[in-house]
Amino acid sequence: MTTITSGRVLTTRRLSHFIGGRFVEGDGHTLENINPATGELVNVVPVADAGVVDEAVKAARRALEGPWRRMSDHERASILRKVADGILRRFDEFVRAEVLDTGKPASLASHIDIPRSAANFNSFADQVLTLSTESFGTATPDGAGALNYSIRVPRGVIAVVCPWNLPLLLLTWKVAPALACGNTVVVKPSEETPTTATLLGEVMQEAGVPPGVYNVIHGLGPDSAGEYLTRHPEVNGITFTGETKTGVAIMKAAAEGVRPVSLELGGKNAAVVFADCNLDRAVEGVTRSVFANCGQVCLGTERVYVERPIFDQFVARLASAGAALKMGDPFDNTTTMGPLISKSHREKVLSYYQRAKAEGASVILGGGTPNLSSRFATGFFIEPTIWTGLREDSVVLREEIFGPCCHISPFDHEDAVVAAANSGPYGLATSIWTENLARAHRVAAGIEVGIAWVNCWFLRDLRTPFGGSKQSGIGREGGVHSMEFYTELRNVCVKL
Numbered sequence: 001m002t003t004i005t006s007g008r009v010l011t012t013r014r015l016s017h018f019i020g021g022r023f024v025e026g027d028g029h030t031l032e033n034i035n036p037a038t039g040e041l042v043n044v045v046p047v048a049d050a051g052v053v054d055e056a057v058k059a060a061r062r063a064l065e066g067p068w069r070r071m072s073d074h075e076r077a078s079i080l081r082k083v084a085d086g087i088l089r090r091f092d093e094f095v096r097a098e099v100l101d102t103g104k105p106a107s108l109a110s111h112i113d114i115p116r117s118a119a120n121f122n123s124f125a126d127q128v129l130t131l132s133t134e135s136f137g138t139a140t141p142d143g144a145g146a147l148n149y150s151i152r153v154p155r156g157v158i159a160v161v162c163p164w165n166l167p168l169l170l171l172t173w174k175v176a177p178a179l180a181c182g183n184t185v186v187v188k189p190s191e192e193t194p195t196t197a198t199l200l201g202e203v204m205q206e207a208g209v210p211p212g213v214y215n216v217i218h219g220l221g222p223d224s225a226g227e228y229l230t231r232h233p234e235v236n237g238i239t240f241t242g243e244t245k246t247g248v249a250i251m252k253a254a255a256e257g258v259r260p261v262s263l264e265l266g267g268k269n270a271a272v273v274f275a276d277c278n279l280d281r282a283v284e285g286v287t288r289s290v291f292a293n294c295g296q297v298c299l300g301t302e303r304v305y306v307e308r309p310i311f312d313q314f315v316a317r318l319a320s321a322g323a324a325l326k327m328g329d330p331f332d333n334t335t336t337m338g339p340l341i342s343k344s345h346r347e348k349v350l351s352y353y354q355r356a357k358a359e360g361a362s363v364i365l366g367g368g369t370p371n372l373s374s375r376f377a378t379g380f381f382i383e384p385t386i387w388t389g390l391r392e393d394s395v396v397l398r399e400e401i402f403g404p405c406c407h408i409s410p411f412d413h414e415d416a417v418v419a420a421a422n423s424g425p426y427g428l429a430t431s432i433w434t435e436n437l438a439r440a441h442r443v444a445a446g447i448e449v450g451i452a453w454v455n456c457w458f459l460r461d462l463r464t465p466f467g468g469s470k471q472s473g474i475g476r477e478g479g480v481h482s483m484e485f486y487t488e489l490r491n492v493c494v495k496l
């Protein structure tokens with residue numbers, strides 16, 4: 001294994017692992033990171049074998065004995081704020097890296113992904129300073145009593161396994177609270193989007209995060225870096241965002257050694273649009289929830305239910321909003337929709353486009369691939385697509401597609417639409433569009449999800465509980481809920 005002790009991540013076309021505060025090359029086994037907007041090579045990425053993963057976990061373990069865990073919460077919070085500042089100082093570099101890895105419009109990365117990544121560090125730096133614990137005065141037979149109080153201790157080494165759709169945002173959503181609580185982490189970014197996690201290693205060093213506290217290993221999932229990491233016996237907790245079937249595999253790995261897991265998984269989210277909604281706001285919100293990030297947002301909408309009196313009007317307006325999306329160069333400010341993440345993901349989404357037709361859908365918009373000029377003709381672009389006319393039990397209405405597409409169904413009764421929204425195995429998020437306050441509260445309570453938005457979508461307050469019901473996940477992160485996952489409570493009982 002070669003060690004590179006300095007060197008800027010992005011000046012080379014070859015990424016490294018980041019272990020124990022050093023950029024480390026692997027044994028020569030690599031994968032290619034492809035720009036989905038063009039099909040061109042972004043960089044070559046090492047693939048960690050079991051030995052490299054072990055080295056990273058050991059570096060994280062050693063760092064638990066070092067200064068990080070012994071620092072006061074104030075000291076750690078202050079370093080995490082420097083990490084946030086470091087991301088903002090190198091804002092353009094992060095935006096560029098995220099855009100090359102994902103193909104998403106630079107306007108999106110600079111409004112959402114990168115600012116939110118910095119905000120995650122600031123938010124959890126605040127959070128750790130406002131944590132409280134419980135305490136009880138306990139009666140004893142001698143009358144003197146006892147005092148019970150609890151303290152929070154870090155869990156230890158946390159494995160952080162990330163997806164490709166919002167790479168740095170979702171990574172920092174987990175790394176920031178884990179570090180704030182005094183843990184050390186080994187991160188496995190998605191093989192599709194390895195760059196910003198690596199670049200963050202430089203920012204961590206510049207901010208004064210001690211070596212071994214933040215480690216990054218690259219590679220694939222099954223029988224590769226992801227599996228070796230989650231099976232590693234010296235990992236004390238696993239936090240994962242990604243597909244439900246991967247969550248199942250990770251939960252099995254975590255069972256060995258009885259390690260806690262936090263799982264943020266897939267969805268098949270419903271938007272429910274009542275006839276008394278503010279139509280302009282509903283169309284704008286549902287357009288974003290269906291097409292943002294080319295439909296690759298776990299919270300995105302793939303099932304839209306519209307009350308019958310406004311059904312035709314809503315379908316026409318969503319179709320015209322979808323048709324107005326502009327695909328092409330992600331660095332062009334007028335581009336509003338990027339490509340899918342990979343050739344194979346485009347094949348998967350296109351198979352659902354075929355399936356919808358086979359199941360008898362009316363194709364209102366799209367349904368295929370666009371003809372783009374020059375460089376972007378070889379990218380993995382796909383048309384924004386809208387269907388109507390499918391039965392509730394069709395495959396296209398039950399499985400997560402993760403593309404820029406939705407089906408729109410009419411409904412007549414509130415109870416029926418709540419039942420439709422609740423059908424299926426997932427329960428991540430919903431959005432409800434109505435000006436009737438009582439109904440908004442009732443429907444939000446009736447739909448089985450972790451996150452219900454009323455007259456908005458993806459409006460985030462980082463202190464709120466975030467996660468999914470049913471097969472959309474286990475546990476909640478955000479605010480104090482993150483702190484609960486990334487620490488263990490220890491009760492101290494003092495006889496007075």
Ligand SMILES: NC(=O)c1ccc[n+]([C@@H]2O[C@H](COP(=O)([O-])OP(=O)(O)OC[C@H]3O[C@@H](n4cnc5c(N)ncnc54)[C@H](O)[C@@H]3O)[C@@H](O)[C@H]2O)c1
Nearest residue numbers: 163164190220221222226227242243246249264265266298
């Ligand atoms: N609930 C949420 O908050 C949330 C947020 C974003 C994305 N998602 C979901 O993520 C999915 C898209 O992301 P994806 O395709 O990258 O997910 P994925 O499950 O394919 O991969 C996610 C990560 O897991 C790793 N991995 C794969 N198999 C593994 C295994 N057996 N053991 C250990 N690691 C393994 C991958 O290498 C990658 O780093 C969608 O289903 C989406 O709904 C959920």
Ligand SMILES: O=C/C=C/C=C(\O)C(=O)O
Nearest residue numbers: 165173296297298299460
């Ligand atoms: O694709 C999924 C989006 C997840 C978003 C968050 O985890 C968040 O906003 O904290």
